[in-house]
Every structure is written in structure tokens, then in C-alpha cells.
Amino acid sequence: MVLVLKDLCVDFTGMRGKVRALNNVSLSIEKGEVLGVVGESGSGKSVTALSILGLLGSNANISNGEISYSGQNLLTLGPKEMQSLRGKKIGMVFQEPMTALHPTMKVGNQLAEVIKRHRSVSKRQACKLAIEALKEVHIHDPELVAKKYPFELSGGMRQRIVIALAMSAPPDLLIADEPTTALDVTIQKEILQLIKELNDRRGTSVLLITHDLGVVSNVCDRVMVMYAGEVVEEGITEAVLNAPSHPYTEALLHALPDLADPGEPLKAIPGEVPDLQNRPAGCAFASRCPKAMDICGVSAPALELVSTNRSAACWLRRDTH
Amino acid sequence: MNTLIDFHSVDKSFHKGKQSVRAVVDANLTVKKGSVVGLVGESGSGKSTLGKMLIGLEMPSEGSIHFEGTPLWKKKKFMRPRPGDIQTVFQDPQSSLDPRMRVKEIILEPLLALGSRERKEKGGRERLTSLMKRVGLKAEHLDRYPHEFSGGQRQRIAIARALITDPSFIVLDEPTSALDVSVQAQVLNLLKELKNERNLTYLFISHNMSVIRYMCDVIAVMYKGRIVESGPARELFESPRHPYTKILLSSLPSIFREKGPVLSFAPPSEMETGEEACGFFDRCPFRMEACLKAPAFEAITEEHGVACYREG
Incomplete structure (x- = not known):
């Protein structure tokens, strides 16, 4: 296992008191695997990524759980040790490629700087490797692009450069948080293909965070669905999307306009995500769940194995187990 | 169905110093009463500019736009048909609602464009509360501020604001x-419900093909300012004609799409292209020499048209 999270709980302290953003989140990624994390805004996807990277703000507190990377518990590491891990062992790609790049530095130099730091090579060699890195993310004419500033490049090109930066160490794990959300569909497809290709060729494990189930179905081996800071379902992508075990996953799939008959209304999920400040006693999805039973309002189901390779946190699945 | 809006060879260029960009090039499009027309295309393709010319935010550089038979723009002035007849809902409800106004003020603001009698009639308490209920909000929400609402609720407020004047046409960007x-x-x-209840006409701008397919009767695909293909939604999805439309449809990361052969952009062409060339030449997988002179937009059937030599 490259990465294992066990019962991770993260609390944020705000003006109105404490909010539990992650509640007993567990996950694992094997070497060479692409794990997708899907959920709507506020479900805890990004907080999961930030806690792995040790980038949570000072108002956050990890109150429970473990994060282990290649057998090493990350929560016991100091800031300096985390710093040496980030970028080198764990690469990151964020949503907005413009803010991730230095605006007044040529992209070639940005790449060379990172390469020099991680690989202890000479400056000249770093520049050469930078061109190589650009080639690897399929940039035509890398010599020319290396001499450009980020603002001179399109969004898709910038995201390619961010990926080249993230992969330059090269890391064992790539965390990509909504890497294609700011891009056009046609470019989105190219970027996803690129991530998948790097994963295939180098065996880099990928944690891909997205709100888009379509993206998940295209590139992820396994998928984990989050709701209100909890994992509600986890399994092999195709199986989960074809036969979801948790009513939330099912409702999410039905709410998509992709296959809907234009003559029929869409199957929207009624209501809204619960206020995390006052987390309901039972299952967080109970108030919106069409299949809710009495027990769902009283006691929250834990994430348990419901069949081979599939876990779900739902009382409905208990009998079948 | 009668024609509500008619774009006739509309051009829009933006200038900055000596540079100029043609955001919309020779656009022809008709919107029939009671229909939903979808505009798709990548960012910068001119979708929003086309919408803005309808609500008076941008002036066309060339060509004419008719609304119910009368021109919308006359001598560089926006000729408002009936105040409040054309409304709009923007993308980001975060920035399209004034944070310092109460919901009630926000929703009633468009009425300021109307005469005092009509304003009173349409801004009555009863009408306001029933409108709030209709869009899925509560009457007690009227005295709150936008930041107290979620994104979905804010978009409902924006929709209520668009409906308060009883428009016949809404631009949904x-x-x-x-x-x-x-x-x-x-x-x-x-x-969709509101459209049927109030017999509205929509211009629906989106980059999400699944949403467009679900919502629209007619779809126009834009690329670099030109409408490269337009036709009935079903037909366009089942048998797209323009290479760009085909690529757009095959890039959809839909979970339900059969994973058939995927069409991709061609690597940039080495050939010198002039102003004359087809806008898609540089990335088209089917480009040929004839394409160095841009094809005209031609009808294939009565409703379906495309600007491509291979199909025209």
C-alpha cells in the first residue's frame, strides 16, 4: 500500500464553534492504482487531500486517526520532514493552473528549479531535463514553450505544465484535486488521458478528486463516494457506477442529465446537505434518503464490507451481508 | 411557431489599440417562440457575447438582431422592446447578487425599469410571496441577505428576479x-417547469453537452466566434456533421456513453493559413486544401445546417 488513511477525523474551529469536516475517513491506495474521490461541495474531498499533504490550516485539528505513507505515519512527522516529502514523494495538481504557477517566471525555469531541488543535478542539466519533462506531457515545441510565461499559455497548456512540475521528482503518489474542472471538455479529455498515461507508464499511484462521475468512470480503477465528511461507498469503479450500494450514490447517478428523457423531470435529490455544525444523530443522508428506515435517524451505520471489493455505510446493506 | 429572435449576419469585434478580436463572426440564428435554443462551444467561442447582445450589454459591430420583428439595436442604441420583456440569469450567483441588498430588494429591482402603475401591480406583496414559493424559497427569506443562502438557493433568487417583470424571453448564461x-x-x-407554465423562450448557454441535450430543442455549436453547426437537438446528437461537434460529443466524459472510437483534434497544421481559412483548420482531423477558404454555412435539411465542405 502506498497510502493508508484510517479513521481520520478532522475538526475545524470557526467563529460559530467546532465543525467536523471529516468523520472516520478510511482509504487505501495500492501502487499504480487510480482512486477517485467523488462528492459534492462540502463533502470533505479536498480536506482529505490537504490532510494527507499536511497542508491544513491552523484552525484545523486532526483529532483522530492515522495517515500512513509507505508504512510511515505522516502525523508524527515535523514540518521540515513533511516539506521534504511534498513534491518529492507526493506530487500535487490543483484546480486552477494559473494560481499554481509563478506568474513572472518563465515556465522552463520553474521546472528547472524544481528538478534541481529534487534530483541534485547541475543547472544546465536541470534545464535539459525540463525540456524532457515538457515533452513527456505532450507539449509540441518544448524549447519554445519553456521560454514563455504562464499568462502566454492556454489553460490546458498550463495544466500540462503543472502536471510536469508535479511529476518531475518523480513522486510515488500524485494527488490531483479537480484537475480538469477549470478546463473545456475537449481539453479535459486530453488532460485525463495524460494523467492515465503517466500512471500506466510510471506506475505512479493517483488520488483523483472530482465532483464529476463521468471523469471517474473514464480514469479511476476504484472510486470512493463521500457525503457530509464521511465515506458512504467504496469499490471498483465500474461496479459502483453500474450497481451502486448506497442510496446516495444511486441518487447522484440518477440526478445526472446524461441519460434523462428530455420529456421527464430529472430525479433531483430533495433537500440539502445537513449543517455539519449540527450533525444529525443517525445517518447524515437519512433526511434526503428515499429508502430511509427508522434506525437510520437514530444510529449512523459504519462503512462495512457488503460484498467482495465493495464497502458501503448503509443499514439497508446489513442483511445481505 | 413564430420567430421571436432573428440574428442576421451579426459580427462583433473588440478593439484594444491596434489589435482587434472578432468575438462573433457572421452569426445567423433564429429563435422560435416557446423553444429552448442551446449555445455550446469552448470558452472564448463567443457564446456569451451573443447572449449579451440580446440584453443590451454589448452592441453588434455589424448585422442586425430582430426581436418580434423590430430591430433591437438602432443607431448604436439598444431599443428595449417592452421593459423587462428580456431577462437574464447569470452563471455565478455569488457575484450576480448584490451582497448588501436584501433578497426582497434584489428581486424587486428590475421593476424600477417599469412605469409606476405596472411597478405597483407587479411588485405587490402577494405576487412576491407566491413567486418566492414558486421558485422554491420561503416568504421569510425575503428579508435576508444573499450570503445567508446556498448556491442553489441563490440561483433561485436570481431566477425570481428574472421572472418578476413577466418576461417572454430569458437568456440563461x-x-x-x-x-x-x-x-x-x-x-x-x-x-423547465417555469418555461411550460409561462410559455417562456430560453437562450440556454452552456458548455455542458448533457445539460444542453436535456434542456434544448435546438442547438447551435460555436467555434471561434462562428456558428459551425445548428439543428434540432436530437438530430445533432445522433448524427453530428461538423468535425468539431463530433469531437465535442466524443470528449464527453459521460458514464453512460458507449466507449466507441474517440475522435480527437489533429496536431496543429504546419501550413500557412490566412484570414480566409476555416477557423477550425488548425485542429481539424479532416482538413483538406479547399478548407483554406472558409466554407459557408449551408442548410442540409430545413432546420439542420453546417459550415463544412465535407457535409455541406
Whole structure:
């Protein structure tokens, strides 16, 4: 296992008191695997990524759980040790490629700087490797692009450069948080293909965070669905999307306009995500769940194995187990 | 169905110093009364500019736009048909609602464009509360501020604001792009219901093909300012003609799409292209020499048209 999270709980302290953003989140990624994390805004996807990277703000507190990377518990590491891990062992790609790049530095130099730091090579060699890195993310004419500033490049090109930066160490794990959300569909497809290709060729494990189930179905081996800071379902992508075990996953799939008959209304999920400040006693999805039973309002189901390779946190699945 | 809006060879260029960009090039499009026309295309393709010319935010550089038979722009002035007859809902409900105004003030503001009698009639308490209920909000929400609402609720406020003047036509510019999937479904349902109840006409701008397919009767695909293909939604999805439309449809990361052969952009062409060339030449997988002179937009059937030599 490259990465294992066990019962991770993260609390944020705000003006109105404490909010539990992650509640007993567990996950694992094997070497060479692409794990997708899907959920709507506020479900805890990004907080999961930030806690792995040790980038949570000072108002956050990890109150429970473990994060282990290649057998090493990350929560016991100091800031300096985390710093040496980030970028080198764990690469990151964020949503907005413009803010991730230095605006007044040529992209070639940005790449060379990172390469020099991680690989202890000479400056000249770093520049050469930078061109190589650009080639690897399929940039035509890398010599020319290396001499450009980020603002001179399109969004898709910038995201390619961010990926080249993230992969330059090269890391064992790539965390990509909504890497294609700011891009056009046609470019989105190219970027996803690129991530998948790097994963295939180098065996880099990928944690891909997205709100888009379509993206998940295209590139992820396994998928984990989050709701209100909890994992509600986890399994092999195709199986989960074809036969979801948790009513939330099912409702999410039905709410998509992709296959809907234009003559029929869409199957929207009624209501809204619960206020995390006052987390309901039972299952967080109970108030919106069409299949809710009495027990769902009283006691929250834990994430348990419901069949081979599939876990779900739902009382409905208990009998079948 | 009667024609409500007619774009006739509309051009729009933006200038900055000596540079100029043609955001919309020779656009021809008709919107029939009671229909939903979808505009798709990548960012910068001119979708929003086309919409803005309808609500008076941008002036066309060339060509004419008719609304119910009368020109919308005359001598560089926006000729408002009936105040409040054309309304709009923008993408980001975060920035399209004034944070310092109460919901009630926000929703009633468009009425300021109307005469005092009509303003009183349409801004009555009863009408306001029933409108709030209709869009899925509560009467007690009227005295709150925008920051107290979620994204979906804010978009409902924006929809109520558009409806208060009883418009016949609404420009929806990416109305659900900033929303989560479950909330998007709620808002799309609401928009569809309202359209049928009030016999509205929509211009629906979006980059999301699944949403467009679900919402629209007619679709126009834009690329670099030109409408490269337009036709009935079903036909366009089942048998797209323009290479760009084909690529757009095959890039959809839809979970339900059969994973057939995927069409991609060609690597940039080495050939010198002039002003004359087809706008898609540089990335078209089927380009040929004839394409160095841009093809005209031609009808294939009465309703379906395309600007491509291979299909025209």
C-alpha cells in the first residue's frame, strides 16, 4: 500500500464553534492504482487531500486517526520532514493552473528549479531535463514553450505544465484535486488521458478528486463516494457506477442529465446537505434518503464490507451481508 | 411557431489599440417562440457575447438582431422592446447578487425599469410571496441577505428576479455550472417547469453537452466566434456533421456513453493559413486544401445546417 488513511477525523474551529469536516475517513491506495474521490461541495474531498499533504490550516485539528505513507505515519512527522516529502514523494495538481504557477517566471525555469531541488543535478542539466519533462506531457515545441510565461499559455497548456512540475521528482503518489474542472471538455479529455498515461507508464499511484462521475468512470480503477465528511461507498469503479450500494450514490447517478428523457423531470435529490455544525444523530443522508428506515435517524451505520471489493455505510446493506 | 429572435449576419469585434478580436463572426440564428435554443462551444467561442447582445450589454459591430420583428439595436442604441420583456440569469450567483441588498430588494429591482402603475401591480406583496414559493424559497427569506443562502438557493433568487417583470424571453448564461449535481437537477427541473407554465423562450448557454441535450430543442455549436453547426437537438446528437461537434460529443466524459472510437483534434497544421481559412483548420482531423477558404454555412435539411465542405 502506498497510502493508508484510517479513521481520520478532522475538526475545524470557526467563529460559530467546532465543525467536523471529516468523520472516520478510511482509504487505501495500492501502487499504480487510480482512486477517485467523488462528492459534492462540502463533502470533505479536498480536506482529505490537504490532510494527507499536511497542508491544513491552523484552525484545523486532526483529532483522530492515522495517515500512513509507505508504512510511515505522516502525523508524527515535523514540518521540515513533511516539506521534504511534498513534491518529492507526493506530487500535487490543483484546480486552477494559473494560481499554481509563478506568474513572472518563465515556465522552463520553474521546472528547472524544481528538478534541481529534487534530483541534485547541475543547472544546465536541470534545464535539459525540463525540456524532457515538457515533452513527456505532450507539449509540441518544448524549447519554445519553456521560454514563455504562464499568462502566454492556454489553460490546458498550463495544466500540462503543472502536471510536469508535479511529476518531475518523480513522486510515488500524485494527488490531483479537480484537475480538469477549470478546463473545456475537449481539453479535459486530453488532460485525463495524460494523467492515465503517466500512471500506466510510471506506475505512479493517483488520488483523483472530482465532483464529476463521468471523469471517474473514464480514469479511476476504484472510486470512493463521500457525503457530509464521511465515506458512504467504496469499490471498483465500474461496479459502483453500474450497481451502486448506497442510496446516495444511486441518487447522484440518477440526478445526472446524461441519460434523462428530455420529456421527464430529472430525479433531483430533495433537500440539502445537513449543517455539519449540527450533525444529525443517525445517518447524515437519512433526511434526503428515499429508502430511509427508522434506525437510520437514530444510529449512523459504519462503512462495512457488503460484498467482495465493495464497502458501503448503509443499514439497508446489513442483511445481505 | 413564430420567430421571436432573428440574428442576421451579426459580427462583433473588440478593439484594444491596434489589435482587434472578432468575438462573433457572421452569426445567423433564429429563435422560435416557446423553444429552448442551446449555445455550446469552448470558452472564448463567443457564446456569451451573443447572449449579451440580446440584453443590451454589448452592441453588434455589424448585422442586425430582430426581436418580434423590430430591430433591437438602432443607431448604436439598444431599443428595449417592452421593459423587462428580456431577462437574464447569470452563471455565478455569488457575484450576480448584490451582497448588501436584501433578497426582497434584489428581486424587486428590475421593476424600477417599469412605469409606476405596472411597478405597483407587479411588485405587490402577494405576487412576491407566491413567486418566492414558486421558485422554491420561503416568504421569510425575503428579508435576508444573499450570503445567508446556498448556491442553489441563490440561483433561485436570481431566477425570481428574472421572472418578476413577466418576461417572454430569458437568456440563461451557464445557469447551473456553479452548482452541484443534485442541486443542478433541482434548478433544471424548475427552469423547465417555469418555461411550460409561462410559455417562456430560453437562450440556454452552456458548455455542458448533457445539460444542453436535456434542456434544448435546438442547438447551435460555436467555434471561434462562428456558428459551425445548428439543428434540432436530437438530430445533432445522433448524427453530428461538423468535425468539431463530433469531437465535442466524443470528449464527453459521460458514464453512460458507449466507449466507441474517440475522435480527437489533429496536431496543429504546419501550413500557412490566412484570414480566409476555416477557423477550425488548425485542429481539424479532416482538413483538406479547399478548407483554406472558409466554407459557408449551408442548410442540409430545413432546420439542420453546417459550415463544412465535407457535409455541406
